[in-house]
Amino acid sequence: xxxxxxxxxxxxxxxxxxxxxxxxxxxxxxxxxxxxxxxxxxxxxxxxxxxxxxxxxxxxxxxxxxxxxxxxxxxxxxxxxxxxxxxxxxxxxxxxxxxxxxxxxxxxxxxxxxxxxxxxxxxxxxxxxxxxxxxxxxxxxxxxxxxxxxxxxxxxxxxxxxxxxxxxxxxxxxxxxxxxxxxxxxxxxxxxxxxxxxxxxxxxxxxxxxxxxxxxxxxxxxxxxxxxxxxxx
Numbered sequence: 001x002x003x004x005x006x007x008x009x010x011x012x013x014x015x016x017x018x019x020x021x022x023x024x025x026x027x028x029x030x031x032x033x034x035x036x037x038x039x040x041x042x043x044x045x046x047x048x049x050x051x052x053x054x055x056x057x058x059x060x061x062x063x064x065x066x067x068x069x070x071x072x073x074x075x076x077x078x079x080x081x082x083x084x085x086x087x088x089x090x091x092x093x094x095x096x097x098x099x100x101x102x103x104x105x106x107x108x109x110x111x112x113x114x115x116x117x118x119x120x121x122x123x124x125x126x127x128x129x130x131x132x133x134x135x136x137x138x139x140x141x142x143x144x145x146x147x148x149x150x151x152x153x154x155x156x157x158x159x160x161x162x163x164x165x166x167x168x169x170x171x172x173x174x175x176x177x178x179x180x181x182x183x184x185x186x187x188x189x190x191x192x193x194x195x196x197x198x199x200x201x202x203x204x205x206x207x208x209x210x211x212x213x214x215x216x217x218x219x220x221x222x223x224x225x226x227x228x229x230x231x232x233x
Contacts, residue, residue: 069112069114070112070114070115070207070208070210071112071113071114071115071116071117071118071207072114073208074118075115075118075119075178075179075180075207075208076208076209077168077179078206078208078209079163079166079181079206079209080161080163080166080181080206080209080210080211081161081163082159082160082161082163082211084210086210087159087210087211090106090108090109090211090212090213091109091156091158091159091188092156093105093106093108093109094106094109094141094159094188094213094216095156095188095190097141098141098144098145098148098188098199099145099148099154100145101141101142101145103137103138103141103142106137106141106213107134109212109213110133110134110137110212110213110214111133111205111207111212111213111214112207112212113126113129113130115207116129116133118177118178119176119177119178119179119180120175120176120177120178121171121175121176121177122175133214133215135224136215136216136217136221136226137213137215137216138226139217139224139225139226139227140216140217140226140227140228140229141216141226142226143217143225143226143227143228144199144216144226144228146226147199147228147231151192153192153193154190154191154192154197155190155191155192156189156190157189157190157191157196158189159186159187159188159189159201160186160187160189161183161185161186161204161211162183162184162185162186163183165183165184165185166181166182166183166206167181167182167183168180168181169181169182169205180205180206180207181205181206182203182204182205182206183203183204183205183211184202184203185200186200186201186203186204187199187200187201187232188200188201195233196232197231197232197233198231198232199228199229199230199231199232200229200230200231200232201213201215201216201229202215202216202217202218202219202229203215203219216229217229
């Protein structure tokens with residue numbers, strides 16, 4: 001799959017400046033590395049994890065039928081978990097997308113465009129979604145693939161969400177007209193020859209009682225490049 005290293009650079013840079021922190025977060029601290037170096041490794045920038053957010057307790061609501069696009073339905077205040085079948089399938093899809101360097105495999109685990117339209121009070125949310133959010137998601141998956149390197153023995157362990165740190169985001173915050181839960185600190189855990197490793201997932205947000213990735217790498221960046229967030233080796 002071709003690298004999207006120059007995809008919509010001007011548009012993405014302008015939007016990122018306006019929406020810095022939107023849908024998840026604070027700034028990143030750079031570390032060494034670049035996908036364009038002679039070894040072909042992706043740039044890895046390690047970002048300090050945000051502070052835990054306020055905890056909110058709500059009563060769960062039913063989720064949408066899998067045959068219906070959930071983003072076309074109203075939001076609920078259900079706090080998601082990380083043990084249901086949909087989440088586990090999404091985590092496996094994300095892992096396979098990284099291993100195979102095929103970002104399209106992980107698209108169902110990304111926050112739906114239809115829901116993003118309901119949430120964001122910005123001009124042309126579809127353009128921002130495509131030119132910034134999904135473009136970064138694809139690049140970050142490719143960067144994670146390069147970070148994994150030739151570790152053919154890498155074995156997926158699981159994806160853990162610190163649900164106690166989830167925060168209910170109200171309208172008016174982060175250019176929103178809708179609400180959702182947001183959580184930092186999720187880890188994509190794997191082993192290489194018995195050695196525990198993991199990749200950070202910058203932020204997840206909820207829709208109708210399910211978690212979706214909205215930023216795999218940091219939510220702000222200075223260039224259109226894939227980033228691996230807070231890797232532990």
